[in-house]
Amino acid sequence: MRIFEIIGPSMIGPSSSHTAGACRLGWVARELLGEIPTEVIVGLHGSFWATGDGHGTKEAITAGLLGFAPDDERLIQAPVLAREAGMTVHFDFLDLGPQAHPNSVRLQLRGANREVALIGSSVGGGNVCVQEIDELPVDIRGTLVTLILWHQDTPGFLAGITAVLACVQINVATIRTSRLQRGEEAITAIEVDGAVPREVSALLQKASAIERIVCLSVLPGF
Amino acid sequence: MPLCLTGILTMQYQYRTAAELLELCRSHSLSVAELTVRGEVENGMASREEIESRMLTYYRSMKDSVHKGLQITERSRSGLSGGDSRRVLAHSSGPNPSALGATFERCIAYALAVLETNAAFGRIVATPTAGSAGICPACLLTWQEERKATDKVTMQGLFTAAGIGRVIGLGACFSGARGGCQAEVGSASAMAAAAICELDGGSPEDVVHAAALALQNTLGLICDPIGGYVEAPCMMRNGLFGLHSFGAAAVALSGVRSIVPFDEVVSVLREVGNKMPRIYKETAEGGLATTPTGLQFLRHPKPAGDRGFKASQWPQPEA
Numbered sequence: 001m002r003i004f005e006i007i008g009p010s011m012i013g014p015s016s017s018h019t020a021g022a023c024r025l026g027w028v029a030r031e032l033l034g035e036i037p038t039e040v041i042v043g044l045h046g047s048f049w050a051t052g053d054g055h056g057t058k059e060a061i062t063a064g065l066l067g068f069a070p071d072d073e074r075l076i077q078a079p080v081l082a083r084e085a086g087m088t089v090h091f092d093f094l095d096l097g098p099q100a101h102p103n104s105v106r107l108q109l110r111g112a113n114r115e116v117a118l119i120g121s122s123v124g125g126g127n128v129c130v131q132e133i134d135e136l137p138v139d140i141r142g143t144l145v146t147l148i149l150w151h152q153d154t155p156g157f158l159a160g161i162t163a164v165l166a167c168v169q170i171n172v173a174t175i176r177t178s179r180l181q182r183g184e185e186a187i188t189a190i191e192v193d194g195a196v197p198r199e200v201s202a203l204l205q206k207a208s209a210i211e212r213i214v215c216l217s218v219l220p221g222f
Numbered sequence: 223m224p225l226c227l228t229g230i231l232t233m234q235y236q237y238r239t240a241a242e243l244l245e246l247c248r249s250h251s252l253s254v255a256e257l258t259v260r261g262e263v264e265n266g267m268a269s270r271e272e273i274e275s276r277m278l279t280y281y282r283s284m285k286d287s288v289h290k291g292l293q294i295t296e297r298s299r300s301g302l303s304g305g306d307s308r309r310v311l312a313h314s315s316g317p318n319p320s321a322l323g324a325t326f327e328r329c330i331a332y333a334l335a336v337l338e339t340n341a342a343f344g345r346i347v348a349t350p351t352a353g354s355a356g357i358c359p360a361c362l363l364t365w366q367e368e369r370k371a372t373d374k375v376t377m378q379g380l381f382t383a384a385g386i387g388r389v390i391g392l393g394a395c396f397s398g399a400r401g402g403c404q405a406e407v408g409s410a411s412a413m414a415a416a417a418i419c420e421l422d423g424g425s426p427e428d429v430v431h432a433a434a435l436a437l438q439n440t441l442g443l444i445c446d447p448i449g450g451y452v453e454a455p456c457m458m459r460n461g462l463f464g465l466h467s468f469g470a471a472a473v474a475l476s477g478v479r480s481i482v483p484f485d486e487v488v489s490v491l492r493e494v495g496n497k498m499p500r501i502y503k504e505t506a507e508g509g510l511a512t513t514p515t516g517l518q519f520l521r522h523p524k525p526a527g528d529r530g531f532k533a534s535q536w537p538q539p540e541a
Binding site: 055 | 339346355405447452506
């Protein structure tokens with residue numbers, strides 16, 4: 001746990017979980033899409049739905065989708081700014097079941113070239129956890145730089161990726177691969193210490209099994 | 223840069239418990255604040271200069287949130303708060319101050335002010351959360367004024383607070399939705415007590431005891447926000463638990479010790495949080511939120527049902 005997970009984030013009120021965390025989840029979703037979202041469906045679960053209105057949860061998620069940090073004073077005007085930017089955001093109630101964290105959200109984004117879906121929770125103090133990307137389980141906190149790879153499940157895949165990272169002295173903090181079935185589509189999330197140079201992402205992109213890479217920076221405010 | 227010796231990462235300043243923290247402070251002769259800074263530098267994400275400059279920015283931002291809140295005269299969207307920090311501040315400098323004294327009346331006003339800024343969609347620094355963001359700024363600003371210290375010196379208290387907060391965060395949690403108000407205001411109060419204690423010359427041992435004393439007096443505190451808003455009772459809990467932090471720091475500085483060590487208090491925080499009924503965890507379904515008066519502020523958003531679309535399907539364009 002790092003200092004600025006405890007002191008911080010610097011944020012627009014009123015709630016670290018319902019406002020700042022919600023903004024960060026929107027921000028992550030935009031990064032994962034890798035382009036400007038044009039249409040977004042937001043399903044609010046539990047307390048996000050029940051008490052979100054008084055906490056500016058919808059405004060905060062929209063601000064994140066616009067790429068605003070949680071302390072951006074435009075946060076409360078985000079719905080208007082999104083409309084002006086040509087982004088449609090729909091909100092609705094969603095029940096993710098009794099096991100889900102009370103402050104959870106499902107975000108489906110559509111851009112010019114692709115779609116992405118994620119489920120994430122705001123777990124307290126503005127900290128967040130992304131639990132699912134495109135229906136595959138992940139565990140992304142955004143406190144470290146995270147490489148997210150959409151790829152085919154093939155033998156030796158991870159060995160190849162980690163070999164590249166080892167060559168450039170990038171230390172892997174955590175690594176997790178999820179897939180639906182053997183040989184099918186998979187997602188690997190690799191948290192690393194420090195930054196990932198652009199050339200490294202470009203090099204990894206050449207691996208034939210890889211469909212897409214996103215290098216998720218540390219979330220704003222960490 | 224991470225220390226890389228023969229391919230193995232060697233970390234010297236990392237801890238998970240207060241016992242480990244105290245051992246590291248002893249063996250390296252460091253304050254809690256300094257140990258916390260070194261641990262962060264060792265993590266390799268930022269340099270000491272970057273970390274200190276960011277913390278200074280945060281401290282100044284906290285002070286801004288106090289000053290902004292003290293200007294607020296109108297009520298918030300919910301009608302639950304607004305203008306109270308001004309009122310307390312005015313009383314503190316008025317002709318009939320209470321026996322508490324002007325300094326600590328101001329401390330209350332400062333904590334209320336942060337929460338009023340927060341309720342007005344203003345900028346605050348979550349310490350550790352937004353609902354408990356008034357306690358550390360109020361205590362540090364009161365200390366700074368009382369000791370006539372600079373921002374740079376006072377800001378060191380935030381590193382002490384972070385060091386103690388880390389033990390709580392790793393051993394329990396900061397979330398009202400998971401642990402109740404004790405996890406938010408309790409954590410903030412322990413962090414502020416630790417900060418003031420170290421700024422006033424307390425040893426690492428004094429600091430940890432100040433935190434233990436503050437935290438144990440908040441155990442069981444429920445999160446029962448009226449109407450679900452981060453305003454009442456949150457605001458007054460910030461205002462009054464700031465005083466509690468000063469009390470805990472003073473007791474620890476006198477050499478009095480907490481019978482139960484900090485790490486054990488943290489595990490009680492976790493245990494009580496886990497066993498606390500859901501209605502007392504930020505759901506606005508119990509406590510002050512469901513008193514006859516509290517219920518008047520509750521709004522019931524209705525699930526969408528058959529209206530519109532299901533959240534998992536793209537809506538069809540309207541004909």
